[in-house]
Amino acid sequence: MKRLYTFVISLLCGILAVNAQETFIANNLVYSVNDDGVSATVTGHVDGTEATGSIVIPDFVSNNGNDYPVTRIGENAFANTHSLHGTLTIGNNVTEIGYAAFVKCDSLSGNLNIPNSVVIINAHAFNGCHGFTGSLTIPPSVTKIYGCAFEFCIGFDGTLTIPNSVDFIGSHAFEFCSNFTKAVSLAEEPPTLGYDNNNTTIFQFDGFGCSTLIVPCGSKTKYENSPWHDSFGGFSTFIEDCENVLEMNDNPIPVAIDIFSLDGRLVKSQKNNFSTIDISSLPMGVYIVKIKMADGKEFSEKIIKE
Numbered sequence: 001m002k003r004l005y006t007f008v009i010s011l012l013c014g015i016l017a018v019n020a021q022e023t024f025i026a027n028n029l030v031y032s033v034n035d036d037g038v039s040a041t042v043t044g045h046v047d048g049t050e051a052t053g054s055i056v057i058p059d060f061v062s063n064n065g066n067d068y069p070v071t072r073i074g075e076n077a078f079a080n081t082h083s084l085h086g087t088l089t090i091g092n093n094v095t096e097i098g099y100a101a102f103v104k105c106d107s108l109s110g111n112l113n114i115p116n117s118v119v120i121i122n123a124h125a126f127n128g129c130h131g132f133t134g135s136l137t138i139p140p141s142v143t144k145i146y147g148c149a150f151e152f153c154i155g156f157d158g159t160l161t162i163p164n165s166v167d168f169i170g171s172h173a174f175e176f177c178s179n180f181t182k183a184v185s186l187a188e189e190p191p192t193l194g195y196d197n198n199n200t201t202i203f204q205f206d207g208f209g210c211s212t213l214i215v216p217c218g219s220k221t222k223y224e225n226s227p228w229h230d231s232f233g234g235f236s237t238f239i240e241d242c243e244n245v246l247e248m249n250d251n252p253i254p255v256a257i258d259i260f261s262l263d264g265r266l267v268k269s270q271k272n273n274f275s276t277i278d279i280s281s282l283p284m285g286v287y288i289v290k291i292k293m294a295d296g297k298e299f300s301e302k303i304i305k306e
Contacts, residue, residue: 024063031061033068039093040068044077051078054086055108059093069093073101075122080104092117097125104128112156116141117256123147123170135159136180138166146170147194153177157209159184162191171196173204175233180209183235188216190226206233217242256292261285279305 022033028047031040040061045051055078060067070091075098078084087110088102094115099122102108109131114121116139123146126132135158138145142163147170159182160174166187171194174180183205185191193202213235215223220238228234257277259268267287270277279287282305290300 026061026063027056027058029055029057029061031063031068031070032074034071038068039071041072041074041098042070042077043074045081049079049081050083051081052083052085054088055084056089057091057094059091072096073098075099075101076103077101078105082107084108088112090115090118094118096120096122098122100124100127102126102129105131107131109133109155112136114139114142118142120144121146121149123149124151125149126153127151128153130154133157135161137161138163140165140186142166144168144170145173147196148172148175150177151175154179156180158182162186164188166191168192168194169204170194171202171204172206174208175203175205176207177205178207178209182214183208183210183212184214184241185223185228186216188219188222190219190223190228193227201232202227202230203233205235208233208235211235212237212239214239214241216240258290258292260288260290262288 024031025046028045029042030044030046032043033040042057057070057073060069071093073094077098079100080103082104084105085107088108090113092115095117097118097120103124104127106128108129111134112126112132118139119141121142121144127148130153132153133155136156138161140163143165145166145168149170151172154177156177157179160180161184164187169191193204195202213223213228215238217240220240223229223238229238257270258266259277259279261267267282268277268279284305286302286304288300289303290298292298
């Protein structure tokens with residue numbers, strides 16, 4: 001009896017594990033349901049590294065009558081897919097770009113638009129994606145950019161803008177992005193620069209396209225006295241911009257809208273940069289709306305749906 005009981009428990013655990021890792025395919029992309037059971041991660045393409053064309057990661061994906069917000073791009077999801085000769089569209093519900101998600105997708109082209117829902121860009125996320133051109137604006141929802149995230153992205157030939165929400169940039173993050181013509185940091189306090197495995201050097205901007213960094217008014221000395229001004233690939237010149245940088249910082253946008261019932265249950269959530277949310281499906285009653293802005297501030301208000 002004890003052996004049978006152990007077998008049943010093991011079987012149930014196996015079933016639970018399978019359910020937690022439920023996978024499905026939609027529009028040639030492979031997804032897995034996240035542990036929360038209500039959102040999904042895109043894990044790759046049905047054709048693997050032989051995939052061609054453009055990549056469109058949607059806001060929502062449907063399976064068996066359920067609609068899942070796509071909140072994550074998985075580790076190595078499209079790694080080494082050299083035959084993707086199109087553009088990349090990332091849905092407005094993605095909050096995390098996984099480790100090496102697009103590493104060496106060197107034929108993706110056009111502008112790289114990262115939505116305002118993204119909070120974390122993991123290591124090697126876009127390493128070697130040298131087909132992207134134009135400027136790169138890190139959205140004001142991102143807090144972490146890990147090591148080698150954009151290393152060897154030599155196609156960018158415009159401005160790199162780092163928002164004041166970023167508090168950490170890993171080693172080699174923008175190394176050898178050699179064609180950028182301008183760099184702007186909107187943070188008054190220099191974000192922390194992480195060290196490499198030897199814990200001695202940084203190289204975040206080694207081989208970067210320009211040696212001058214534009215910073216907020218009153219921040220020049222702080223950057224000059226930080227690792228941002230460093231012989232291991234840091235910037236050599238800092239220029240204070242007391243108008244445009246402040247203006248960009250003074251215009252935060254919503255990155256999350258959550259609606260709760262009066263008993264504290266989350267009944268509606270939207271994690272993107274939209275300033276409106278559809279509540280037509282909610283029953284009549286009183287609700288609490290909580291809005292999180294890109295600058296970290298939060299607001300709440302009571303609403304009545306009649």
